[in-house]
Amino acid sequence: MKTAIEPDKMSIVLAGQQTSIQSAFKNALARLKLPYSLAVLSEGKQLLEYLDSEACPPHLIFLDAGISEPDVLGCLRQISKDTRLNDTSIALYSDSQDDDTLTQYYLAGANICIRTPENLQDLEKIATQVVHMNWQYLTNGLDREKFILKY
Amino acid sequence: MKVYLKCNVEKICRIILKEQLDRLGLKHKVISSGCVEFEEVVPLNTYEELYDCLAKYNITVIDNNKALLVQKIKNIIADILQQNKLPLIKMSSYLEQELNMNYRAIAKTFVEMCHIPIEEFIILSKIEKAKSLLINEMLSLTEVAHRLHYSSVAHLSNQFKRNTGFCPKDFQNVIQHKRRSITT
Numbered sequence: 001m002k003t004a005i006e007p008d009k010m011s012i013v014l015a016g017q018q019t020s021i022q023s024a025f026k027n028a029l030a031r032l033k034l035p036y037s038l039a040v041l042s043e044g045k046q047l048l049e050y051l052d053s054e055a056c057p058p059h060l061i062f063l064d065a066g067i068s069e070p071d072v073l074g075c076l077r078q079i080s081k082d083t084r085l086n087d088t089s090i091a092l093y094s095d096s097q098d099d100d101t102l103t104q105y106y107l108a109g110a111n112i113c114i115r116t117p118e119n120l121q122d123l124e125k126i127a128t129q130v131v132h133m134n135w136q137y138l139t140n141g142l143d144r145e146k147f148i149l150k151y
Numbered sequence: 152m153k154v155y156l157k158c159n160v161e162k163i164c165r166i167i168l169k170e171q172l173d174r175l176g177l178k179h180k181v182i183s184s185g186c187v188e189f190e191e192v193v194p195l196n197t198y199e200e201l202y203d204c205l206a207k208y209n210i211t212v213i214d215n216n217k218a219l220l221v222q223k224i225k226n227i228i229a230d231i232l233q234q235n236k237l238p239l240i241k242m243s244s245y246l247e248q249e250l251n252m253n254y255r256a257i258a259k260t261f262v263e264m265c266h267i268p269i270e271e272f273i274i275l276s277k278i279e280k281a282k283s284l285l286i287n288e289m290l291s292l293t294e295v296a297h298r299l300h301y302s303s304v305a306h307l308s309n310q311f312k313r314n315t316g317f318c319p320k321d322f323q324n325v326i327q328h329k330r331r332s333i334t335t
Contacts, residue, residue: 033266034266103325103328106325106329107332132267133275135265135266136267136272141209143279143282143283145326146279146282146283146286148315148326149315149317150315150317
């Protein structure tokens, strides 16, 4: 027996406005061997409405820390209030973050914080690692309370 | 008021399994973690009922050969970490011995099904165990390194950082900060 129901595919949401960054994520996902679905959104309000409307919550959200209406902390707080999203992992990406800001993000419910590298190929590698790590958490029943990563 | 618990998942699964199998009147023997032997053939409708009952507890009955092999590999790794006993031979040889299969075939199936090489899965499992020992059992890094058979504290610390992006101390601080913010 195993103690985690394996999903058929990973459902992923990409929320942010920087098109070059979004392209990097899409390139990384296109090379994945594991099946996935992808929704792309640009603003915080769109993201929250999408999450509210979906019958099956996504497994992973890549969220731009510079998102607006509401801002990233507003989004994180709304998401953490929704118990349907308890098993949804949130990966924030940003150009620059100091340690205090990162701690605020983790406290508000982020699982992964990514300092966006200058080289977008490095971002593609990070995105692939995040997806694979999240897959391990989904399929092995690992302790989500301790699921925090930093890139 | 929030209280933090430590659960022995393995034991909980065995208790649930025994309760459900007894409820269905199925004579059985638990061979090892994740394996049950039935004394008689299980009728299909009972098997389906068992499947549904266990699914409510997020326990899956594996009936696919590749998935079965992968689960056996994961069970072997989990047993090693649970019992804090590293095999005296290389892990690849140990898996070959336990599964009676060529390691190349084992490794190929594992990466195909899990999207991660066995070696990386083992490191991930060790780091997860380290997290639990640091946070739930409040062991020191030295004690954790010893318990998980790392050659040194530095080795554990470096592997922890490579795997999580955090040094163990910063990781502890963030998790403890998170716990405090939930309780206030």
